[in-house]
Amino acid sequence: MTSKQLTGYDRLHNARLNKGTAFTEAERSAFGLEGLLPPAMLSLELQVARRHDEIVRLENDLLKYLVLSDLQARNETLFYAVLRSDPATYMPIVYTPTVGEACQKFGHIFRQPRGIYLPISARGRVKELLSNWPEKDVRFIVVTDGERILGLGDLGAGGMGIPIGKLALCTACAGVPPQYCLPVVIDVGTNNQALLDDPLYLGLRQSRVRGGEYMAFVDEFVTAVQQLYPKSCIQWEDFANINAVPILERYRNEICTFNDDIQGTAGVALAGILASLRITKQKITDQRFLFLGAGSAGTGIAELISKAMAETGMDIHEARRRNALFDVNGLLVTSRKDIADFQRPFAQDRQPIAKFVEAVKALKPTGIIGVSGIPKLFTREVVETMAELNQRPIIFPYSNPTSRSECSAEEAYRWSGGRAIFASGSPFPPVEIGGRKFVPNQGNNVYIFPAMAMALFATEAERVTDEMFLTAAQAIAEQVSEDNLAAELIYPPRERIFATSLHVAERVAACIFDQGLARVPRPADIGALIRSCVYRPVYPE
Numbered sequence: 121m122t123s124k125q126l127t128g129y130d131r132l133h134n135a136r137l138n139k140g141t142a143f144t145e146a147e148r149s150a151f152g153l154e155g156l157l158p159p160a161m162l163s164l165e166l167q168v169a170r171r172h173d174e175i176v177r178l179e180n181d182l183l184k185y186l187v188l189s190d191l192q193a194r195n196e197t198l199f200y201a202v203l204r205s206d207p208a209t210y211m212p213i214v215y216t217p218t219v220g221e222a223c224q225k226f227g228h229i230f231r232q233p234r235g236i237y238l239p240i241s242a243r244g245r246v247k248e249l250l251s252n253w254p255e256k257d258v259r260f261i262v263v264t265d266g267e268r269i270l271g272l273g274d275l276g277a278g279g280m281g282i283p284i285g286k287l288a289l290c291t292a293c294a295g296v297p298p299q300y301c302l303p304v305v306i307d308v309g310t311n312n313q314a315l316l317d318d319p320l321y322l323g324l325r326q327s328r329v330r331g332g333e334y335m336a337f338v339d340e341f342v343t344a345v346q347q348l349y350p351k352s353c354i355q356w357e358d359f360a361n362i363n364a365v366p367i368l369e370r371y372r373n374e375i376c377t378f379n380d381d382i383q384g385t386a387g388v389a390l391a392g393i394l395a396s397l398r399i400t401k402q403k404i405t406d407q408r409f410l411f412l413g414a415g416s417a418g419t420g421i422a423e424l425i426s427k428a429m430a431e432t433g434m435d436i437h438e439a440r441r442r443n444a445l446f447d448v449n450g451l452l453v454t455s456r457k458d459i460a461d462f463q464r465p466f467a468q469d470r471q472p473i474a475k476f477v478e479a480v481k482a483l484k485p486t487g488i489i490g491v492s493g494i495p496k497l498f499t500r501e502v503v504e505t506m507a508e509l510n511q512r513p514i515i516f517p518y519s520n521p522t523s524r525s526e527c528s529a530e531e532a533y534r535w536s537g538g539r540a541i542f543a544s545g546s547p548f549p550p551v552e553i554g555g556r557k558f559v560p561n562q563g564n565n566v567y568i569f570p571a572m573a574m575a576l577f578a579t580e581a582e583r584v585t586d587e588m589f590l591t592a593a594q595a596i597a598e599q600v601s602e603d604n605l606a607a608e609l610i611y612p613p614r615e616r617i618f619a620t621s622l623h624v625a626e627r628v629a630a631c632i633f634d635q636g637l638a639r640v641p642r643p644a645d646i647g648a649l650i651r652s653c654v655y656r657p658v659y660p661e
């Protein structure tokens with residue numbers, strides 16, 4: 121049915137076409153809407169103000185999430201106009217930390233479905249299920265299997281909140297048109313017994329499928345996507361590292377794809393470090409990092425930092441030695457027998473160390489990065505040791521959501537005597553210590569993946585490379601002004617995330633053209649190309 125054949129009632133219930141009380145008198149008459157709406161007509165600006173007013177009065181963030189989620193299902197333009205009007209306020213609602221709670225309670229708060237669910241019980245029919253998606257030109261897919269949702273563990277099909285939230289931010293923060301975006305859950309079961317016992321759990325009620333059967337299902341998904349949406353990019357999100365790493369290796373040279381936890385997180389961490397070095401006036405090759413957590417995010421960040429060090433002429437092996445990893449069994453050293461291949465390049469040639477604080481004392485890092493998903497492991501002793509070793513210690517507790525942060529902003533500033541350069545994965549409010557105000561940084565891959573999505577969309581890129589993430593990191597860091605640095609801000613303010621993302625997208629798009637990976641001709645003005653692709657939340661006439 122074309123939009124002209126729709127009844128007024130259908131139009132009111134089509135989120136992409138609905139304007140609600142903003143339908144004009146002429147539209148109401150032409151579309152058969154008369155009598156279906158109260159007579160007053162509101163502008164989009166007034167509708168946005170009304171939503172702000174409604175949301176600000178709600179007593180908790182999950183309710184705010186639900187109001188926004190209902191709005192997305194009812195009136196897409198207004199939803200994005202609301203998000204764009206105040207990203208700093210709404211990002212923590214549609215994204216971390218609130219989206220974590222929404223995933224945990226997915227079955228209990230479920231309303232309208234969004235995205236595609238691919239249960240492994242439908243093996244052999246993935247293409248058929250994907251074909252039920254109404255849009256035929258999909259360009260950007262965020263997919264999870266729900267096994268490592270933020271730092272909250274296995275949430276099974278409830279993980280769908282993450283692809284939905286990430287894609288909402290691709291549109292809100294970088295203007296990727298929503299009609300090209302598709303959230304997907306690959307449901308191979310869950311090992312979360314509480315979910316399996318919950319009558320309201322909505323996913324497959326079985327334990328996780330592993331091994332060859334799992335990978336064959338992922339293969340079937342990738343093949344179906346290539347057949348149905350040949351210009352699309354697949355962003356892998358929140359897989360456990362036992363699957364995340366092999367999946368990325370399997371497809372990165374075959375299709376347009378990236379893993380956000382490995383590569384996107386690496387980009388944002390490197391950006392924060394590059395800006396921090398403008399505060400400390402040090403070189404990247406003088407740095408030593410110690411990671412708490414040696415999984416997808418830890419090894420991804422360690423590798424990109426190593427590449428950034430190697431770009432300045434340092435031997436890549438020496439660079440990797442400067443990025444040490446620490447996991448549940450202690451420091452990763454060459455003598456350990458439990459190290460996976462993807463961790464081995466960072467293993468240190470020294471005696472094992474079991475306690476994190478002892479590793480800090482022994483390795484004397486200039487920065488510590490928390491990607492363990494376990495809260496409070498950056499203890500007072502750890503932060504104080506970092507502050508003894510460094511005039512300006514870099515302290516990045518990156519684990520999400522807030523409840524999983526390795527330390528709070530207040531702890532980092534207080535225990536370091538106000539000297540920490542701090543960034544956390546989820547936002548912390550400003551802190552006042554001894555009359556001095558600190559505005560904590562948020563180091564989250566939201567600075568990367570929306571911009572990456574826009575660059576890939578605008579250029580119809582064939583592949584995603586590490587050079588693109590190095591470029592993105594530099595493009596973020598260069599947007600941190602001297603005034604920002606004076607205020608200890610190492611990322612561009614979240615209020616400006618849209619402008620920031622367009623700049624990053626332009627730089628990444630240039631990299632894509634330079635690498636010969638674009639499927640559209642190189643324009644004279646790449647910024648104009650990006651701007652021409654941007655979705656703007658305004659009602660069509």
Ligand SMILES: NC(=O)C1=CN([C@@H]2O[C@H](COP(=O)(O)OP(=O)(O)OC[C@H]3O[C@@H](n4cnc5c(N)ncnc54)[C@H](OP(=O)(O)O)[C@@H]3O)[C@@H](O)[C@H]2O)C=CC1
Pocket residue numbers: 268269270271272360361380381385388412413414415416417418446447448449490491492493494497518519520521524544545546563564565566
């Ligand atoms: N800020 C951001 O933008 C991002 C933040 N993250 C966050 O990073 C965290 C980790 O994600 P990811 O790397 O994908 O997860 P992984 O599961 O791949 O890695 C977690 C790592 O932490 C280790 N670990 C677990 N418990 C401890 C402990 N008590 N002491 C030391 N190490 C421990 C694990 O060791 P072992 O395997 O031996 O158990 C593993 O190496 C999550 O909370 C996620 O939200 C992720 C992506 C982006």
Ligand SMILES: CC(=O)C(=O)O
Pocket residue numbers: 216269270271358380381519520545564565
């Ligand atoms: C931010 C993100 O991707 C994560 O915590 O997994």
Ligand SMILES: [Mg+2]
Pocket residue numbers: 270357358380381
């Ligand atoms: Mg993630």
